[in-house]
Each structure stands twice: as C-alpha cells, then as structure tokens.
Amino acid sequence: xxxxxxxxxxxxxxxxxxxxxxxxxxxxxxxxxxxxxxxxxxxxxxxxxxxxxxxxxxxxxxxxxxxxxxxxxxxxxxxxxxxxxxxxxxxxxxxxxxxxxxxxxxxxxxxxxxxxxxxxxxxxxxxxxxxxxxxxxxxxxxxxxxxxxxxxxxxxxxxxxxxxxxxxxxxxxxxxxxxxxxxxxxxxxxxxxxxxxxxxxxxxxxxxxxxxxxxxxxxxxxxxxxxxxxxxxxxxxxxxxxxxxxxxxxxxxxxxxxxxxxxxxxxxxxxxxxxxxxxxxxxxxxxxxxxxxxxxxxxxxxxxxxxxxxxxxxxxxxxxxxxxxxxxxxxxxxxxxxxxxxxxxxxxxxxxxxxxxxxxxxxxxxxxxxxxxxxxxxxxxxxxxxxxxxxxxxxxxxxxxxxxxxxxxxxxxxxxxxxxxxxxxxxxxxxxxxxxxxxxxxxxxxxxxxxxxxxxxxxxxxxxxxxxxxxxxxxxxxxxxx
Numbered sequence: 001x002x003x004x005x006x007x008x009x010x011x012x013x014x015x016x017x018x019x020x021x022x023x024x025x026x027x028x029x030x031x032x033x034x035x036x037x038x039x040x041x042x043x044x045x046x047x048x049x050x051x052x053x054x055x056x057x058x059x060x061x062x063x064x065x066x067x068x069x070x071x072x073x074x075x076x077x078x079x080x081x082x083x084x085x086x087x088x089x090x091x092x093x094x095x096x097x098x099x100x101x102x103x104x105x106x107x108x109x110x111x112x113x114x115x116x117x118x119x120x121x122x123x124x125x126x127x128x129x130x131x132x133x134x135x136x137x138x139x140x141x142x143x144x145x146x147x148x149x150x151x152x153x154x155x156x157x158x159x160x161x162x163x164x165x166x167x168x169x170x171x172x173x174x175x176x177x178x179x180x181x182x183x184x185x186x187x188x189x190x191x192x193x194x195x196x197x198x199x200x201x202x203x204x205x206x207x208x209x210x211x212x213x214x215x216x217x218x219x220x221x222x223x224x225x226x227x228x229x230x231x232x233x234x235x236x237x238x239x240x241x242x243x244x245x246x247x248x249x250x251x252x253x254x255x256x257x258x259x260x261x262x263x264x265x266x267x268x269x270x271x272x273x274x275x276x277x278x279x280x281x282x283x284x285x286x287x288x289x290x291x292x293x294x295x296x297x298x299x300x301x302x303x304x305x306x307x308x309x310x311x312x313x314x315x316x317x318x319x320x321x322x323x324x325x326x327x328x329x330x331x332x333x334x335x336x337x338x339x340x341x342x343x344x345x346x347x348x349x350x351x352x353x354x355x356x357x358x359x360x361x362x363x364x365x366x367x368x369x370x371x372x373x374x375x376x377x378x379x380x381x382x383x384x385x386x387x388x389x390x391x392x393x394x395x396x397x398x399x400x401x402x403x404x405x406x407x408x409x410x411x412x413x414x415x416x417x418x419x420x421x422x423x424x425x426x427x428x429x430x431x432x433x434x435x436x437x438x439x440x441x442x443x444x445x446x447x448x449x450x451x452x453x454x455x456x457x458x459x460x461x462x463x464x465x466x467x468x469x470x471x472x473x474x475x476x477x478x479x480x481x482x
Contacts, residue, residue, distance in 0.1 A: 001025075001046070005055035008041055011393065015041040017206040018055070025061065025150075028183040030193060030214070033203035034225065034425040035397035039186040040068060042203070043153045046184075061151040061182075065144045068155035068186075069396045069423060072133075072140050075100075076340050079128050091304070093127025097139055100128060104146040114142045117172055122473065130263075133160035133336040133419070134288035134452075141169075145176075152176075155186040156396075159422045160336060162287040162452045170194050188397065188425035190222050191455070226427040232434065235411075236376040238443050239356075242329055242410040244314065252277050253414050253446055254299055257310040261294050261303070268294055269475040274465065278413075281440060281447040281460045286467030290475040292450050293335065295467075296418050299448075300333055314414065328358040332407035335418035339403055348394065348402050349374055349387040355406035377405040380435065397423040404432055411439050418450045433458060 001023045008016040016038045023029060033039045043066045044050045045057065079094040097120060101111055115121055118138045123131065131139065137160055144152055154173075158166050174196040176183060185197060200218065202210040204225055215221065252275035259272035268291045276282060284292045297303030299313055307319035313327050332355070342351070344361040352374040354362050378384045381401045386394065391402060400423045407415065417436070421429040433456065439445050440460050449458065464480040 001061050002058045003045075003055065004058060006045070006052050006057060007054035008038075008045060008050065009053040010041070010050075011389075014053075015206055016045070019208050021201060021208060021211050023061075023184075026180070026182055027199055028177050028181075028185075028197050029199040029201055030185045030187065030197045031201045031203055032187055032190070032193070032218075032222065034188060034205075035401070035423075035428055036205070036395050037188075037203040038206040039188070039203055040070065040155055040395060043068065043155055043184075043186060046151070046153065063148075063150040064153065065147055065149035065151070066153040066155065067137075067140050067144045067157065068153075069159065070155075072136055073340050075128065075140065076136075077343070083129075092129075094129035096125050096127055097131075098124040100139060101142055101146060104143050110146065114145055117175075118142050119168065132288045132293060133422075134162060134165055137161060138165070138169075141172075145181075151182045151184060153184045153186065156188065156192075156423060157185070158187070158189075158192045160288070160419060160452070163454060165288055166452075188423075189429070190219060190426060193218070222426075226425075230382045230431070232431075233380050235435070235438055235442065236373055236380070236409075238411040239373075239409070242412055243444065244330060244413045247278060247413070247444075249278055251315070252312070253314055254448075255312040256298070259295075259298070259309050259311065261291065261298070261305050267474050269467070269477065272477055274477075274479070276446065276448065278444065278446050280462050281458065282449065282463050282465055283457060283461045284448065284450045284465045284467070286475065287469065288452075290467040290469055292467055293337065293418055296335065296416055296448070296450070297337070300331065300416065301327065302337065325358070329410075330413045331358070332410055332412040332415045333418075334400075334404050334407045334420040335416070336422060337418075339400060339422075342391070342399075342403065346391055347388050348378065348383060348391050351391045351402050352377055352405045352409060355409040373409060374405075377409050378402075381405050381432075395423075397425065397428065400424060401428060401432070408435070408439065411443060411445055413444060413446065414448070415439070415445050416448045419452065420449075421451070421453070421456065429453075429456065 003019045003021040006016060006019040007014060031039055047064045047066045083092050085092040118141060120138060120142060123135055137157060157169060173194045177196045185194060198214055200214045201208055254276040256272060256274050260270035261268040286292050294303060298306040298309060298311060311318045314330050316327055342360055346361050350362050353366055353370060356370055378387055383401060404420055421432055437458050440447055466478050466480055467475040470476050
C-alpha cells in the first residue's frame with residue numbers, strides 16, 4: 001500500500017495534506033498524532049470509506065477493518081434502534097455479547113480462543129447497552145478479529161480501559177503481531193505505545209512529520225510537538241444563577257444510604273453508605289464494570305434505579321417530586337454516556353450553550369451574553385474557529401473538548417467528570433485538568449472525578465472512593481483519604 005501526494009478535503013477543510021507513505025504488506029505501524037491531526041480520516045481513507053481529494057492510493061490492502069470510538073458509537077446506536085423495552089415487561093439490555101460475536105461468524109474454536117484472550121467470558125450473556133465503555137471496546141476488538149482482516153486498524157483502543165485491561169491489551173497486541181496479524185495502532189498518547197510495533201508515523205495537523213523505523217528518541221520528538229500548545233487564558237466569569245445560595249458547609253451535596261443496584265438476582269453493589277460534602281473533592285477508582293459510572297448515573301438521575309434508592313442530591317430526595325431542572329441546573333457533567341447520546345444536529349456553539357439548559361441541543365432563544373460566554377469557553381479550549389461547524393463533523397477528541405466546555409460553562413456547585421479526557425492527546429488532557437483545578441481553586445465547586453489513567457489526578461483530591469469486585473463479581477467499596 002502506498003499513498004502518493006495524498007490530500008483529503010472535507011467541507012472545504014484540508015484534513016490530510018500531501019501525505020507520502022509506504023506500508024508494505026505485513027508491516028505493523030503506530031500512527032501517533034495530536035487531536036485533529038487526521039488519524040481517523042486516514043483510517044477512513046484506508047478502509048475505502050472516503051477517497052483522495054488529490055494524489056492517489058496505490059495497492060490498497062483488501063480486507064481492512066477499523067475499530068474506533070466512532071464504530072463503537074455506530075453499534076450503540078444500532079442497539080438503541082433495536083430497543084424492545086416498550087414491548088417487554090423488563091428493560092431490554094441489548095443484544096447479548098455472545099450473539100454479537102456470533103453475528104460475525106458461526107461459533108467456533110476461534111470464538112473460544114478470542115473470548116479467553118480478551119477475558120470476555122463473564123460478559124457473554126450480558127446485553128451490549130449495559131456494558132461499560134471499556135468492556136464494549138474489548139467486544140469490538142473481538143468482532144473485528146473474528147472477521148480475519150488482512151489489516152486491522154485500532155483507533156485509540158485503550159480509551160476507557162482500566163489499568164489491568166490496558167496491560168492485557170498491550171499483551172494481546174504484541175501476541176497478534178507475533179502471530180503475523182498486520183496492525184495499525186492510532187494513538188494520541190505516548191503511554192499507549194505498544195512494544196513490538198517496529199514502525200512509526202508521526203502526524204500533526206494533517207501533515208506527516210515522520211515515517212519509518214521506530215526511533216529511539218520518540219519521547220523527545222513528541223514533547224517538542226506538544227510544546228506548541230496554546231497559552232492559558234483567563235477563566236470566563238462564574239454564573240451566579242446556577243450557584244447554591246447559602247448552602248451550609250456541613251450539609252452533604254450527596255447523601256446515599258444503603259445504596260444498591262440490582263439486576264435480576266445479582267447486585268452490582270449494595271449496602272453502600274456515602275456522603276459528599278462541599279469542597280470534599282473525590283476521585284472514584286476501580287476496574288471496568290465495577291459500578292463507577294452506575295453510581296454517577298444514580299446521582300445524575302440517568303440510571304432508573306436512582307428512584308429505588310434512599311438518595312438525596314443537593315437536598316432533594318430522588319423520587320419525591322423534584323424536577324430534573326432543580327437538580328441538573330447545579331450540575332456539570334462529562335461522561336462517555338453523555339457523549340454517545342449527544343446525537344442531535346447542531347453546531348459547536350449550540351453544543352456549548354446547551355450546558356446552560358442541560359439539554360441535548362438548544363430549544364429556546366439565548367441572549368447575547370450567553371452566546372458570548374459560550375464563545376469565551378470555545379476560545380479557552382482552542383476551538384473558537386470551529387464555533388459554526390457541525391458538532392458531529394469534529395473529531396471525537398474535539399467533540400470531547402466541546403462537551404467539557406459544555407459542563408464547565410456554569411462553573412457549577414457539583415462537577416461530575418467521568419473519564420473526561422477520553423480521546424484527548426497528552427497536551428489537551430493536562431490542559432483540561434489544569435482548567436478544572438483553577439475552577440476548583442476560585443469558587444465553590446465540588447468535584448467528583450473518575451479516571452483510569454494513573455497520571456491523571458488533581459492535587460485538591462481529598463478522598464478516593466475505591467470500588468473493588470469480590471469473588472462473586474459484586475463491587476465492594478472503601479473510602480480512602482488522599
């Protein structure tokens with residue numbers, strides 16, 4: 001496969017610019033690039049989903065598969081379309097994992113091998129829609145491998161994985177290379193570099209800066225590329241209309257008594273007693289599937305079992321007649337679930353403005369001051385020039401930056417960040433965390449933070465809420481001061 005002077009232009013914007021690249025059959029490559037560098041566009045080109053605007057692609061590899069956040073979103077939306085909850089006497093959890101794997105090919109020894117390799121046995125009878133993001137990623141990888149592609153492109157495969165799963169995936173990819181599977185690993189963080197990939201392409205703003213044998217000084221080259229980042233701007237003003245008036249310091253923002261989540265006869269967790277007090281910034285830790293995002297769904301009201309629990313959020317007992325607005329007007333939220341459910345049409349500016357109304361899209365008129373506030377947040381995250389572009393036209397990393405601005409626009413009393421930096425490159429990850437730290441330092445915002453990344457924490461964290469599965473798979477919890 002060879003790209004000769006290839007450019008790709010979409011909606012009058014050049015995404016890939018005069019790329020020259022030779023990838024012989026059988027060679028496995030890492031493509032390392034910043035957000036909006038063109039990695040996913042490159043994958044679409046290699047799979048035949050889009051075509052060159054200029055130049056040519058010679059000898060494309062037939063049978064190329066692409067596993068990405070975008071393809072995971074497509075499967076999720078397919079599952080939503082098939083939702084039969086309205087016709088059943090229970091909630092439809094989606095297609096079981098075993099059936100999803102059998103869709104690709106009749107069940108065989110290869111299925112058993114991949115299930116063991118990717119540790120999918122406990123998930124086989126679970127519906128796809130109740131999987132965590134990390135569990136869903138492993139299912140997507142298994143489906144792609146079952147198709148036996150000549151070239152498998154993995155676009156940010158480590159996003160949403162806990163540390164143990166990340167190490168497992170490193171091992172799996174190294175084994176696949178040894179077995180002769182041609183892989184292309186698209187990543188935006190140097191820590192995701194897998195030992196065993198012999199070749200590297202470095203991509204930035206659509207240009208290929210380097211391609212060839214894996215260099216020994218890759219860390220230095222990467223740091224030089226990241227050093228070109230944006231300066232830190234002043235925070236936009238805090239919005240008083242969304243603050244809690246005269247909230248006592250001793251009164252918890254969240255109060256959960258004997259909390260539980262139960263599926264049929266199985267508890268994900270139970271007997272959970274916990275309070276979050278103002279200013280007690282908390283990080284939630286634990287492996288994929290243990291209940292971290294489920295807990296946050298109880299708090300935000302996005303999980304149906306919140307009404308079965310003795311749960312007070314911002315002083316309101318869930319299920320006692322409170323309106324969604326009474327609680328959500330004081331919340332800011334970033335999560336994988338929000339990202340995958342943000343499917344409406346609309347431009348980037350509208351997406352940020354929707355943080356003021358806590359809606360998916362904006363359905364009421366907004367004033368000049370609100371519009372200027374949203375623009376100032378776009379400038380802060382470096383996307384001011386894309387305010388009028390369709391939200392869905394952005395890369396997944398850029399979309400995540402927009403949703404972060406959406407959550408921060410109110411600088412709310414309670415900020416819930418569930419894997420907020422998913423899809424972001426190293427520069428944007430730490431830039432966003434720095435912005436959050438400044439918000440926490442300047443005003444009465446309390447943080448509830450989930451991250452699997454070992455290098456992602458904040459100095460202001462006062463306690464860790466640690467979920468750990470017991471021998472039956474039920475999550476146990478402990479509160480650990482930082």
